[in-house]
Structure formats: structure tokens, C-alpha cells
Amino acid sequence: MKPRIGIHALGLAVPRRYVDMEELARARGVAPDKYLLGLGAREMAVAEPGEDTVALAALAARRALAASEISRQQLGMLVVGTETGVDHSKPVASFVHGLLDLPSAMRVYDCQHACYGGTAGLMAAVEWIASGAADGRAALVVCSDIARYGVGTPGEPTQGAGAVAMVIATNPGLIELDVGISGAASTHVHDFWRPLGRREAEVDGHYSVQCYLDAVATAYRGWRGRAIERDVIRRDGMVSEHLARICYHVPFCKMARKAHLHVRRCDLEDAGAPWDAEAEDARSAAAFRLQVEPSLGLCARIGNIYTGSLYLGLAGLLHAQASSLTGQRIGLFSYGSGCTSEFFSGVVAPRAAEQIAAAGLDEVLAARERISIAEYEQIMALPPTAPLARRTGPEFDGNFRFLGVTNHQRQYATR
Ligand code: HMG
Secondary structure, X not given: OOOOEEEEEEEEEOOOEEEEHHHHHHHOOOOHHHHHHHHOOOEEEEOOOOOOHHHHHHHHHHHHHHOOOOOHHHEEEEEEEOOOOOOOOXXXXXXXXXXXXXXXXXXXXXXXXXXXXXXXXXXXXXXXXXXXXXXXXXXXXXEEEEEOOOOOOOOHHHOEEEEEEEEEEXXXXXXXXXXXXXXXXXOOOOOEEOOOOOXXXXXXXXXXXXXXXXXXXXXXXXXXXXXXXXOOOOOOOOHHHHOOEEEEOOOOXXXXXXXXXXXXXXXXXXXXXXXXXXXXXXXXXXXXXXXXXXXOHHHHHHEOOHHHHHHHHHHHHHHHHHHHHOOOEEEEEEEEXXXXXXXXXXXXXXXXXXXXXXXXXXXXXXOOEEOOHHHHHHXXXXXXXXXXXXXXOOOOOOOOEEEEEEOOEEEEEOO
16 A cells, blocks of 8 residues: 655744734835735735744744654655755755754755745655655655845735745645646746845746746646546546645735636636636635635735745645545645746645644744834845844744854854
8 A cells, every 4th residue: 555645744934023914005005905905915924134044944844843743863854945045055954954953864955946946845755755765754844935025016015934844754644645646837937036146036927927827727737637537536527626625826815816716717618618707707706715715814914935835825724624624635736936836636634633733823923023114114124144133032032043144154043
């Protein structure tokens, strides 16, 4: 019998500060409903220089391990997916490996392809275990990023920051993945990119939305074909409706709605029968509310966290509904600008509710502090080199923290 492999436990780290989107809209002279309804955002995480990609990744990883009964000695692989690395050569994973005092006898590296980097790590970890090379060991996959477009840009309300770390193992506690059943889609496009030396992304915003939709169509069709062929999903009717829930990459919540309508359009077009557009409008709205909306709670309160965005959606979904989803199949879509993407699926594990409770997601969000738009703008104007911060007090609270650079080496507070 094939081993059951998937996401065993997860941990979330977010910056300590956030802004309210209604307040941001007013400050920018924009109708609040554009951000609240047009983009689907409520709050946006704001990272200050001490909360860099490494600090967020290490904190999420420590929390994921604490939420799992798997010990550091049982790990054989650590992969960080990120597009906000801190060095041209030394990976974020190497810093995390040191900060967490992980064993020497393991693979440690970063994966990069915009927001897809974390999924690249997840797939490598799952296939490493499936191949037998893991030899009973587990993997730690961390997605950590800071999404930054700049003050006053169209991308500003779609910023965010945070890290999701996942323990990948056999007999997983959260979701068993359908190993080998996925659909990929890649095209060389300039929808979003960040030239070397730049902190802010370049983006062709509306084009990026179209690139995402083109990708989800191809990737979904690829997954659907394989899933039907291997009897993982029924072929009758609207195949996407046979998935209990679908989590999408969420650069802003409205994007998940657009993606879901597009996936339904693929099913309708491929069925080859005419459909009533008005009836489909009502059906797709209901399908979105049932299948997608429950995964957007955390995303609406944190913003785009790039590589971790899909897994933030998954965490939010399990946090909200794990007990009613036990044994049900959910779809997952990962998109990285540039672009590459993958649609895959998995089944919610029997003890998912208990396992996600161990992640303490409510506590992580409750520890945040709302700041004014003026304070947010001050943080955005700070150079990436952090001032030497206090090692104790409310600013630190025992979290990992970037302290500055000495001798060209990045320094971190660990306790
Ligand atoms: P924009 O031009 O400022 O906004 O940019 P808009 O005019 O398109 O309006 C947005 C929505 O608000 C529209 O809804 C409006 O109708 C609505 P839609 O027509 O799209 O359904 N709206 C209102 N609704 C209610 N009341 C109102 C109101 N006014 C307007 N008063 C854009 C929006 C997303 C393009 C911009 O924020 C941006 O460039 N963001 C960054 C790029 C991005 O997020 N792209 C997503 C796809 S690419 C991706 O996901 C990859 C990524 O994560 C990076 C990676 O892979 O590493 C970004």
C-alpha cells in the first residue's frame, strides 16, 4: 500500500502591526468599498525591518514544530519558499536551520518562483517522502515573504507579510495530498517581477490578473483530467463542484472569486452543452460562498503573503471548518507570477480540527496591534537595515528579530 503523505502540522507568523483598510482607503481618497468589496480586504499586515523574511520564517517554523509531535531529530529536509530573500547566496533556509538549531544531517535550501516557491518546496518534500529517500524522516517547508508595492501605488492595498511553515510527513494530521495528481501551467510573461536591488515589485496589475486566470484554466484542466483518470473525482456534471472546498492563491480576496468563476467556466465550456448565463450567475455566487469564501478569513486580515498565501487560505479554512470537512477532498491552486502554477488536491485528515487548534491561530492574530496610516508610512520609509532593537519587552516578546548587519553578517535575536 502507498504511504499516506501530506501536511501534518502548520505554524503561522505575522508582523505585530496592521492597518485597517477602510482607514487606508480614506487616507488615499478612495471609496472604502473599493478596498473592502472591490478587493475584499479588511486589514493589512505591516512588517517593520526587524520582522524580515528570516525572522518570520523562523518563528512560523518553531510554531509548526511545537504544534507537531515530530522532533527536530526526525527532520531530513528544510525548504524555504520565498521571493524576498536576504542574500544573493545564503538561503533563508540556512538562517532558519541555525536559528532553530536543527540537525546537521539534512537538506537545507530555498526555492524561488514568485508566489509558487513554497509549492515547489512542498512538492519536492512530498516526492522525497514518496520516493522512499526520506527513509522515515519528515520535512519542514516554510513559505515566508513581505509583499511590498509602495505607498500610493495601485498595488498598495494588496501588500501584506507573513510566513506559514508546514511539517510534511506520512499519516498527516491536516491533509493527505493526492500524490502525483496535479496540473501545471507555465508561460514566460512579465506580469509581476522585482529587479535585483529593488524592494518594491514592478507589476502590470490588470495583466497579472489575466495571466493568473489563463494559468488556473490550464492547471485545473490538467488536474481534472488526471483526477478523473485515476478515479479520484467523479466525471459527471460540474467536476469542480465535487470538491468540497477550493483554496486559491490569494493576492487579494476578490481574485479567488474571479478564479473560481473561471474554473466553473472551464467545466461549462468543456461539457459542450449550452448554459443559461443568468442561472449560472446565481449558481456561481452560491458555489463561491460554499466552496471558496470559508478559506478567505485570514487572507482578508493579513493581505498577500506571496508564497504562503495559498497555505494561509488553507489554514483559515481548516481553522473555520475542519471538523465538518473530515474525509472530504479539497482543491488547491498555487500561482507564481512570471509565471508558473499548479492545481492539486487532498483529503482532510480525521484529526485535522485538533491539529489546527494546536496552531493557535486566534492567539497569533490577537497579539497584533493596529497602527495609524501615518505610523505605517513611517515604517515603510525605514531603510531595510533595522536599528538595534531591544531584546525584551512588548516589541520583542521572545520572537526572532533581525538586529542589523555586523561584518556583512545578518544578526538575529533568538530569545
Ligand atoms: P486598480 O486599478 O486600482 O483597481 O488595481 P480596479 O479599478 O481594477 O478595481 C478593483 C476592483 O474594485 C474592481 O472589481 C472594481 O470594480 C472594484 P472587479 O471589476 O475587478 O471585479 N471597485 C469597487 N467596488 C465597490 N465599490 C467601489 C469600487 N471601486 C472599484 N466604490 C489591482 C487593482 C489588483 C490590479 C492592483 O491592486 C494591483 O496591481 N495589485 C498587485 C497585483 C496583483 O495582486 N495581481 C494579482 C494576480 S498576479 C498574482 O496573484 C501574483 C502575485 O501574488 C505575485 C507573485 O506571484 O509573487 C501578485
